[in-house]
Amino acid sequence: MDQLNQKLTEEQAQAVLKPILYADIFDYPLTLEEVYKFVEFETTLEKIELLLGQAVDVGQLVKVNGFYSLSNRSHLAAKRQERKKASRVLWPRAIYYGRWLASLPFVRLVAITGALAVDNPSDGIDDIDYLIVTQPRRLWLCRAMIIMLVKYGHRRGVHLCPNYLITENVLDFEDDFFAAREMMQMQPLYGTDVYLSMSDANTWVTRYFPQGDSPKLDKLSDRLSPEQQFIKRVGESILRGFVGNILEFSLQKIQVTKHTKRAKRYGALDKVIFTADVCKGHYDGHNHKTMVAYQQRIKDYLVKDDLLQTNGRLRTFGLRKKDLKK
Secondary structure, eight states: OHHHHHHHHHHHHHHTTHHHHHHHTTTOOBOHHHHHHHOSSOOOHHHHHHHHHHHHHTTSEEEETTEEEETTOTTHHHHHHHHHHHHHHHHHHHHHHHHHHHHSTTEEEEEEEHHHHTTOOGGGOOOEEEEEEEOTTOHHHHHHHHHHHHHHHHHTTOOEEEEEEEEGGGOSOOOSHHHHHHHHHOEEEEOHHHHHHHHHHTTTHHHHOTTOOOOOOTTOOOOOOHHHHHHHHHHHHHHSSHHHHHHHHHHHHHHHHHHHHHHHHTTOGGGOEESSSEEEOOTTOHHHHHHHHHHHHHHHHTGGGTOSEETTEEOOTTOOHHHHOO
């Protein structure tokens, strides 16, 4: 039993490094509470603090101003604080435009994703990424209206990037490590009922992160201004029936054809999804690039301790098998 406990402790000592390895891809050191949230075994905050302290003692990690990073990346603490300041400039803009996105007819949820969701915009110039949920059979009509708002924001120097639209038919995401991280980091702005339904549909997230099941409600509000309520109410009244159906069908056909050709031109057909219920225009393959970078860090920092092989079986540390293949 003592040997088993010792082995478990050694594995936990390595596993506690994984959230920091993942965040390092984005030059993002973590606090104690963040490591606890993203560690992949059920534990306590006190246990994580002890394990992190041990990692600092043996030189695997460094702690600067309450942030943990790899030992050769101590400068990231200052960078995170700088980016935190930059995020204070972006958040009011993100919320302002998020409310106007929410006012569009048939929009049911608006959430911030990407770097801003964790207060980590690159030098304060990142796009503002949104995940948007629409009513079924109105996704492409909504997208056309959203693009008009995006162009308006661009003229005012604000780069809005609503690159992931889905309908209420597909609130359950793919069961994988990357999606679990994104789900936990997302900051909803509008659509309480849909957000809670989304959380209920993705309880599998806790299989990756047992401590990460608390919905984020601090920035969530369904209140719209009288003008915004009017736009939403009148727009939905006009576009609810036959006219909206015709526009949806036409806009879907035009936009899917256009963006499929664009994806083919960029060699990104396998990275985008365009259907009646999903518009996922991630042309740069961010998911794959992130997981490949994470794989490399796992190899650099954990494989050397022979922790990826246990009893002849590959231990993926949250990575999918296809991400571990060359």
